Structure formats: structure tokens, C-alpha cells
Amino acid sequence: MRLYSLSVLYKGDPKVHLLKAAYDVSTFNFFQRSSVQEFMTFTSQLIVERSELGSRASVKEQDYLCHVYVRNDGLAGVVIADNEYPQRVCFTLLDKVLDEFSRQVSKVDWPSGSPATISYAALDGYLSKYQNPRDADPMTRVQAELDETKIILARKQNSCCEIM
């Protein structure tokens, strides 16, 4: 089971933009890595665009699952994982990351931010730590807050993946 990317975005009106991202493409063939990374960036953005404020969803894309959480204040996070990685842990991670991000990075910077201007460096660490869900999150049974969320499993129909 594997995590491939972890990104923080801002769902502005009308555009979504990327604030910060971390990637782990080491399991891909060396020469495919840059195009895989581009694809993940693009997909993350697209998913946030299509999601509503205050929602959580898991979208299946080929062999991957994209877990997205868009908060009511527009801050959004996307985790791209394979289909073995437990969904619960992904959402726990997203909650945690967005929470920390919103405390460290001022809200004023969100609408105009970009990876170059935002200073939040914890994503790489989280991505690496959470590769093994049992080490990273021993309390993987924390269910309470997830009971209320609506998890949608949807299949992408449109042509957003022509890039691949």
C-alpha cells in the first residue's frame, strides 16, 4: 500500500490553486516519474474544483484513489493513494495537515499563494511517515468524526486523464 501525493490547495472563486504539495513517485519507472507527477498535480486540482465546500470524497482513478477534503473556508487537501491504503487513515491525515497548515500559514495568503511563496514544509515528512499507516497512526480506529461525513466513491467519466 502506498501514498503517492499529498497536496494543499485553495478553492477560490473561480479558480483552484495549489498552495503546497509533496510527491512520492519512487515506485514508478524512472522515466515516467515527471509525467506521473504532473498528472497527479492536475488531477488534484481538478478534483477540488469539482468538490463542494465542506465535503469529503474518495474518487477512483484507474488504480488509484484520490481522497479529497474541502473545508468550509476553502482550504482543501488531496491525498492520492493506491487501493490498499485505508481510507480512514487518509482522512485523518488530511484533517491533521489542513489544521496545521491553517495555523501556520495566514489566511490572507491563501487566495494568492503558490508553492513558491508558501512556507510550509511539513508535507514531505507526513507523506513519508504515513507510508506505513500502522506506524504513523496507531489510533486508526478513530471513527467518531468520520461517521458524519459522506464518503462518495465515484468513477471519473470524463477526459481529464487524456494526459496519461
Added chain:
Amino acid sequence: DEIGLIPCPEARYNRSPIVLVENKLGVESWCVKFLLPYVHNKLLLYRQRKQWLNKDDQLFSLQCFLQMLNPDFTTAWNVRKELILSGTLNPLKDLHLGKLALTKFPKSPETWIHRRWVLQQLIQENSLPSLVTKGNLGAAPVERIHRLVQEEMNVCSEAAGRYPSNYNAWSHRIWVLQHLGKLTVKVLLDELSSTKYWVSMHVSDHSGFHYRQFLLKSLIGRTVTDTSVLVQNQMINEQNPNLQKEEEEESAGAEAACAEEQSVDLPRHLEEELELCTELIDTYPGHETLWCHSDETLNNSHHSPATSHMAQAMDVDGLNESSSKQGYTQETKRLKRAPMQDSLGPELEYRFIDKVLSTCRDVDQARFATAYRKWLVTFLGQ
């Protein structure tokens, strides 16, 4: 250490399509359709005329490289076989080429088949007293084999990681254990512990768990063989006290110690396996593979030497009243252990299932748990 194809449909620059970055070799895709047929034909031509012994090195290297892009081209592998047999090609280099091919095509059956052929050649060579040639660096034969085994384990591991349910890789791994590793207990136990992490991180990949089943079954088989040899030795010793040599006693003693060790370990390993399953099922709900593995492990534990030795012990006692005390004591120890193991297993499992059903939310998980319970009832009811 890795090869790959660079998606590049057109030649944009007038330069070599071969790219080397950080020790990884890439080929731009546009050139493949030109080069492959050319190399293919050249290879066949060379073979016909048997010209490769002239060692046109450059062309040969190119051929090797391009062959990696089409590893299921059997003729090319056969050419390499001929070269190895004629002494022109170092088998270790050939193994390295195969390893590279597997980075791009981790499933390729021809590559694995060829690999086994090369390994067999190396085994044969190894058993010959006179071998210093071919750059084997003069290491002791046992060590050489050990290194080969380790390398193969690595290659298999990587290939298994690159492609889901890569039975070709795992089958090769089994073959290596059987033919190079001789299925010793140490090797089996080492493999059990080294694959534990892998299967924990690939919980829906049945091929990894299937491999663990093979390891457990082999361990069971091992214990039965070794212990029956022990029992036989005991009988021989009893019948021919005059012919008892010190060495025989020692070896019987050593075997007794081993057999004792093995029989002590086996139930524990089976229990540990069940525990691993339970833990993984709990942590990662909804993976059928884990439930299947539980089935298998429980099945195996019921066919373990604990139960079969009950029968054997009776026979031995019946046939030979003068069997030594040592042998008898060991049998009784096993007899004592057997009923405990049988009753512990299913009880725990039933309780586990109930717990899962009452706490899980995953629909699939509930379905698997119910099916598992049905299986348990049927299986134990017999």
C-alpha cells in the same frame, strides 16, 4: 540499475535516443520501431552464420540492450544460452541483464525461464571441483550459492513490488529455494521473517501470502521428515547396539535436537501467522486475501506434524517395544501439545469473527467474516 522507455513520439533533436541518467538507461520511444526489427534481423543473421564468435562487441551490446525492450523474444535468450555454453559469455553478466529487463517488464515469463536455466548452469558449475574461470572470484562454493540466493530474493522482491500479483516472480522465488536453498529450515524461517513486512504492506496481493503458505507447508514437511528420520535412527540403534558408533549417536542426537527445535517452533509459527492475519484483518478491513490466508493457515495447522505424529507414535510403539525412552518422550510431548493446539485455534477464531462482525462498518469485511465462519463450521464439523 534500471531501464525504461521514454515516451517521445518524435525525434525532436538530432541526437542519440539513448539517455543515461543517474545510472538509469532510457530509450526514446520513437527509435524503437526502427531499431528493433534491425537488431532482430541482425541477430538471426549472426545466428545463421554463427558469426558472433568474432565478437563484434558494439553490435552485441546494442543487441543486448534492445533485447531488454522485448524480453519475450525467446530466440535472443537462446542465443545467449549458446554463448554461455560456449564460454563466451559470463553467466553472471547475463543474470544482470535479466535483472535490468525485469525492471521494465517484471512479469516477463521468458526472462524468468531463462534465468532459471542460467542458475542451473551455475549450480552445475559450482559442483565441479575445478572452477576458477569466469570471474567467480574464488569464493567458497557454499558462500557463492548463498550470495546467489540472496540476489535472487532481491530480484524477486523488486519484481513483485513493480507488478501486482506477480506470480511469476514468486514462483521463481520458490524455485530458487527448492533448487539453490535446498529448503533448509533456516532458509525457510529467514524467508518467513523477511517477507512479513512485504505482505503487511501489500494486503490484497495474494501471491505474497501464497508464498508464505508454501514456506509454512515446507516447514511442516521438513519437520515430519526430520522427525521420522530420527525415529528410524532410534529404532536402528536399538536393534543393533553393537554397531552403534559414536558418530551415529551424535548425529541422532543432533537430529533430535533439531527435530525438537523444529517441532517446538512449528506450532508457534502457525500461531504467529494466524496472529499476523488477525492483526492485518483488523487494521485493514475488506481484503479478501487476508481471510483466505487465515483459512489456509488454519488448514495447515490441522495437518501439522502434531496431528500426524499422534498416528506415527502409535505405530512406532506398536512395532517396536524396545524403542528408546528418548524417542517415546518426544512423541508424548507432541501428543500433549497436539490437543491444545487444535482446541485453541478455532475458539480464538470464532471469537475474532464475532468481534469483527459487531464492530466493522465495511460491507465487504462483514461478508468475508461470515463466509469464514461458515467455512470454519464446515471444516471442523468433519
